[in-house]
Amino acid sequence: MILPGDADAPASSPGLVSAQVQAEWVDLLGELEAVKNAVTATQARLSVALDEATRADEARQSIRAERQGRGVPNQVGAALRVSPHAGAGFVSTSRVWVTQMPHTFAALQTGVLSAWRATLLVRETSHLSLEHRALIDDEICGPTHLAELERLGTRRLIARIKELAAKLDVHACVKRNARAVSERRVSVRPAPDLMVYLTALVPMAQGVQAYAQLKATAENAKATGDERGVGQIMADTLVERATGREPGHADDVPVTINLLVSDETLLADGNQPAVVVEGTPAGAGVVPAPVARHLAAHAIDTDTAWLRSIYVNTRGRLLATTSTSRFHPQGLAALLRAREQGICATTWCDAPIRHTDHITPHAEGGPTSLDNGQGLCARCNHAKQAPGWSQKTTQLDGLHAVETVTPTGHTYVSVAPTPPAPAWTPAVGMTGPAPDRTPRSRYSIGCHTTPAHGAIAYRPSPPPRQPSPAQQQRHRPAGRAAGRVPVRSRRPDLYWTHTT
Numbered sequence: 001m002i003l004p005g006d007a008d009a010p011a012s013s014p015g016l017v018s019a020q021v022q023a024e025w026v027d028l029l030g031e032l033e034a035v036k037n038a039v040t041a042t043q044a045r046l047s048v049a050l051d052e053a054t055r056a057d058e059a060r061q062s063i064r065a066e067r068q069g070r071g072v073p074n075q076v077g078a079a080l081r082v083s084p085h086a087g088a089g090f091v092s093t094s095r096v097w098v099t100q101m102p103h104t105f106a107a108l109q110t111g112v113l114s115a116w117r118a119t120l121l122v123r124e125t126s127h128l129s130l131e132h133r134a135l136i137d138d139e140i141c142g143p144t145h146l147a148e149l150e151r152l153g154t155r156r157l158i159a160r161i162k163e164l165a166a167k168l169d170v171h172a173c174v175k176r177n178a179r180a181v182s183e184r185r186v187s188v189r190p191a192p193d194l195m196v197y198l199t200a201l202v203p204m205a206q207g208v209q210a211y212a213q214l215k216a217t218a219e220n221a222k223a224t225g226d227e228r229g230v231g232q233i234m235a236d237t238l239v240e241r242a243t244g245r246e247p248g249h250a251d252d253v254p255v256t257i258n259l260l261v262s263d264e265t266l267l268a269d270g271n272q273p274a275v276v277v278e279g280t281p282a283g284a285g286v287v288p289a290p291v292a293r294h295l296a297a298h299a300i301d302t303d304t305a306w307l308r309s310i311y312v313n314t315r316g317r318l319l320a321t322t323s324t325s326r327f328h329p330q331g332l333a334a335l336l337r338a339r340e341q342g343i344c345a346t347t348w349c350d351a352p353i354r355h356t357d358h359i360t361p362h363a364e365g366g367p368t369s370l371d372n373g374q375g376l377c378a379r380c381n382h383a384k385q386a387p388g389w390s391q392k393t394t395q396l397d398g399l400h401a402v403e404t405v406t407p408t409g410h411t412y413v414s415v416a417p418t419p420p421a422p423a424w425t426p427a428v429g430m431t432g433p434a435p436d437r438t439p440r441s442r443y444s445i446g447c448h449t450t451p452a453h454g455a456i457a458y459r460p461s462p463p464p465r466q467p468s469p470a471q472q473q474r475h476r477p478a479g480r481a482a483g484r485v486p487v488r489s490r491r492p493d494l495y496w497t498h499t500t
Contacts, residue, residue: 034111041109044094047076051091054407058387071386073379074346075406083349084379096122100133103141112146117157124161127176132168139164198238214238332356332368336375339416344377345402347414351377357384359391359402374402 003025051072058068077087097105097118104121107113121140125133140160141149152160166173186200200207218233226233240247273286333356344351353375360366371393376384384391388407395401400416 033114037108037111037114040115041097041105043080044090044097044105044108047072047091047094048098050075051095061387063387067386071383071389071407074383075408075410077348078406078410078412081348083351084346084377084383085349085351088379093119093122100130101125101137101141103137103143107141107146107149112150113141117154120154120158121161124158125165127172128165128169129172132165132172135168136161136164332370332373333375335370336373339370339400340375341417342375344380345374345414345416346376346380346404347412349377349380351379354378355381357381359393371400 051069054072055069059065073088073091074084075087076091077084080087080090082090097108101121104113104118108115108118121137125136128136139145140157149157162173181203184200184202186198188199189197191197200210202210214234214237215230217237218230221228221233222230228236237247239245271289273288274291336356337353340353342353343349344353355376355378357374357376358366358368359372359374362368366372383389384404386407390405392403393400394403394413396413396415399418402414404412404414406412
């Protein structure tokens with residue numbers, strides 16, 4: 001068979017490929033899909049076996065039942081190159097396939113059923129008893145129904161499952177709907193280009209009504225000559241009504257912005273991008289240098305910006321900061337989040353940081369320091385406490401890294417992302433900094449700002465004059481010991497003068 005890219009494949013027009021070869025390609029696509037489904041079934045069987053073996057081992061170690069096997073999702077996720085959350089979902093679904101739905105699992109093994117459609121069978125029967133779930137498994141995926149299953153589209157498959165479930169146990173279906181209503185919520189997750197998905201999970205009647213109202217408002221605005229698109233008007237109206245703003249003022253909502261940005265980008269014309277450090281559920285994202293400067297200018301114009309220097313060595317690694325406390329202080333925890341750019345340090349995990357963790361546990365003498373700290377999500381922090389897990393700090397190309405060894409002996413290394421850092425460019429006649437001696441400063445910027453202002457130009461201005469020792473002595477608070485050396489006032493990191 002001639003495959004695209006082979007040496008014998010026609011190099012000119014795709015039309016030179018014969019119909020027979022194209023038909024062979026289609027056949028191969030189908031065969032590969034069946035193989036992929038069979039591989040998924042094998043992975044499912046292995047995941048269940050690993051989970052059962054791990055739980056048995058931990059039961060022999062007298063570990064409480066609710067703590068048994070909690071490290072398995074992380075191992076499965078790392079092996080599949082997915083997040084621990086996705087690994088946990090795969091283990092849970094696989095257990096149902098292997099132990100409760102044999103016909104579904106057999107259809108997956110033979111390639112008749114895709115992994116996604118097999119997952120839908122598990123999801124749509126989760127509220128039923130084992131007996132009723134087995135009946136639906138046989139009715140849809142039994143040997144006599146495989147030909148019909150191949151002809152069913154995904155939406156029709158879901159409808160068929162729901163129809164059978166309602167006939168078998170209507171009370172369970174009603175309870176499931178009631179539980180779904182109790183789980184209504186609003187969530188936010190990052191989207192490309194500094195956007196977010198603001199999602200509301202609400203009952204169908206309420207959701208349709210809200211959408212219809214927003215749609216009608218947008219169409220009325222368009223009828224009066226509004227130049228925005230219908231979708232833009234609907235989005236702006238949603239924000240205005242949720243925040244209590246007047247129409248047309250959706251952008252006036254103050255927001256907190258946390259940036260990790262190089263000094264060259266912030267203060268000069270550097271073109272290195274900045275990073276929005278995760279400080280809210282919105283997540284983190286990379287922004288171009290002009291956008292970072294624009295955000296900083298807005299914040300300073302409203303007099304709500306704070307800037308704190310974070311020093312890095314010549315390779316872009318944050319300098320260590322230590323603490324004697326058991327838990328990471330707020331400032332140190334902020335540095336850990338900044339170093340990880342708001343995302344869990346575990347390999348393949350994309351969850352936001354929820355815990356600041358000691359790599360070498362505090363109980364084993366691990367210090368509360370930047371080098372021995374990492375930001376993790378709750379699942380990853382709990383998983384590493386299971387028996388057989390170990391971690392240690394290391395370096396990779398000068399960057400902070402963590403080496404994790406799982407109970408099966410597999411090793412994974414997670415490396416902190418490189419912070420924004422332009423190359424060192426010494427002035428004429430000057431040499432670069434000595435290795436690990438002269439740090440470059442990076443600024444973590446937090447501000448409350450509204451983007452209603454236009455572009456504002458700023459320039460550094462001279463620092464204010466420091467008070468003399470006599471003035472400091474005169475304004476010293478009462479109760480200070482006589483003769484103590486006055487403490488200098490702390491200078492702010494930057495001074496700005498408005499130039500427009």
